[in-house]
Amino acid sequence: MLLSSLQRFTVFLSTQVRRLGTGLGNWLVGSPRLKAWFYPPLKVETPAERYRQFNEYYFADLHEQERMLGDEPRMAFYHTAINRHVKPGQRVIDLGTGTGILATYASRCGASQVYAIDHSTIIEHAKELAAENGVENVQFEDVHSTKFHLDEPVDVILHEQIGDFLFDEAMVPNVCDLRDRVLKKGGLILPSQFELFCEPVTLDDDRRIPYIWELTDVHGVDFSSMDRSRPQNPEYYRLASCDLGLVKHFVGDPEPLVKVDLYTIEEDTLPLTVTFTREVKRPGIIDGLAVFMKAKVDDDLVLSSSPIDPGRAPHWGFRILRLDQWRAELGETWEVSLTVKDWADPDTWTWTCENITGV
Numbered sequence: 477m478l479l480s481s482l483q484r485f486t487v488f489l490s491t492q493v494r495r496l497g498t499g500l501g502n503w504l505v506g507s508p509r510l511k512a513w514f515y516p517p518l519k520v521e522t523p524a525e526r527y528r529q530f531n532e533y534y535f536a537d538l539h540e541q542e543r544m545l546g547d548e549p550r551m552a553f554y555h556t557a558i559n560r561h562v563k564p565g566q567r568v569i570d571l572g573t574g575t576g577i578l579a580t581y582a583s584r585c586g587a588s589q590v591y592a593i594d595h596s597t598i599i600e601h602a603k604e605l606a607a608e609n610g611v612e613n614v615q616f617e618d619v620h621s622t623k624f625h626l627d628e629p630v631d632v633i634l635h636e637q638i639g640d641f642l643f644d645e646a647m648v649p650n651v652c653d654l655r656d657r658v659l660k661k662g663g664l665i666l667p668s669q670f671e672l673f674c675e676p677v678t679l680d681d682d683r684r685i686p687y688i689w690e691l692t693d694v695h696g697v698d699f700s701s702m703d704r705s706r707p708q709n710p711e712y713y714r715l716a717s718c719d720l721g722l723v724k725h726f727v728g729d730p731e732p733l734v735k736v737d738l739y740t741i742e743e744d745t746l747p748l749t750v751t752f753t754r755e756v757k758r759p760g761i762i763d764g765l766a767v768f769m770k771a772k773v774d775d776d777l778v779l780s781s782s783p784i785d786p787g788r789a790p791h792w793g794f795r796i797l798r799l800d801q802w803r804a805e806l807g808e809t810w811e812v813s814l815t816v817k818d819w820a821d822p823d824t825w826t827w828t829c830e831n832i833t834g835v
């Protein structure tokens with residue numbers, strides 16, 4: 477007690493010292509021991525912690541929830557998956573319950589107990605909605621999933637933590653953590669199979685926006701000198717869209733860049749560099765690499781965010797990793813390489829796409 481009051485006092489004192497300027501601060505804290513008291517180590521937030529705070533705040537917004545609930549292919553996918561695979565009497569976790577919708581579907585399949593977990597204040601609405609809809613056997617847990625504990629393991633983990641870049645809503649660490657701690661051996665993760673794509677793409681001729689340094693003749697004005705001012709912020713090199721009219725075609729035939737099996741994956745087993753080639757089947761300018769995902773429950777039950785898939789789930793944006801505009805001709809071979817420091821953080825992704833025909 478005495479120690480904690482003393483520490484609080486020194487934190488207060490060090491704040492005042494810092495206000496007076498570093499010079500005086502340095503003089504006062506010349507001794508390394510005193511320094512530790514005056515400058516207690518500042519709490520360093522990891523990117524994962526920062527994302528967690530953002531996620532909590534983001535999903536409290538009703539508009540985010542209604543975008544997801546109004547996405548008919550998404551809802552049909554989850555409704556069918558749960559009706560097919562959750563059996564009466566099973567114990568279920570709904571990781572990130574939001575408005576409680578997946579927990580409700582599981583309860584209506586006869587689950588004996590559903591633990592509906594969410595760290596966002598949206599869970600207060602979920603509780604009310606469950607009461608209004610007469611939903612039974614659902615226990616709401618207002619907690620981050622890593623802090624959720626159970627004595628008896630569950631049969632099923634339900635989740636929807638799918639980001640536009642597949643990994644950017646922390647699906648892998650969150651599901652793996654619950655899988656390893658509270659899922660029965662042989663238990664079910666729904667969904668468990670994912671594919672991430674990163675396909676060379678040609679945009680619609682009227683919709684393309686070249687890099688500013690590629691604009692050499694805007695009615696007689698040349699912007700090519702802007703090449704010297706290439707922005708350093710990663711967002712500049714990405715586009716986000718839900719607009720299917722933007723993409724004209726994929727240059728080659730799409731294949732997944734990475735396949736994820738949530739039963740076996742470990743957070744650090746994903747490769748940090750992936751290289752692949754595409755034979756050009758549809759010639760045109762390569763405007764970028766379209767990033768999208770597919771989630772598979774059964775052969776006939778697949779959820780897609782592909783920009784050329786008419787049945788795609790509309791609320792997910794597809795992303796385009798921009799490229800300098802090169803024309804690809806029929807039959808050529810192009811090599812794409814993606815390097816990431818952290819799959820969950822697209823700011824750490826870098827990519828290249830080059831013609832290796834005849835090399």
Ligand SMILES: C[S@@+](CC[C@H](N)C(=O)[O-])C[C@H]1O[C@@H](n2cnc3c(N)ncnc32)[C@H](O)[C@@H]1O
Nearest residue numbers: 535572573574593594595596619620621636650
């Ligand atoms: C994409 S929304 C899905 C909501 C709902 N399951 C649905 O399908 O409509 C993800 C939800 O998970 C919550 N969430 C994300 N990570 C979480 C975590 N590790 N622990 C608890 N809640 C989490 C968010 O607050 C958000 O409500």
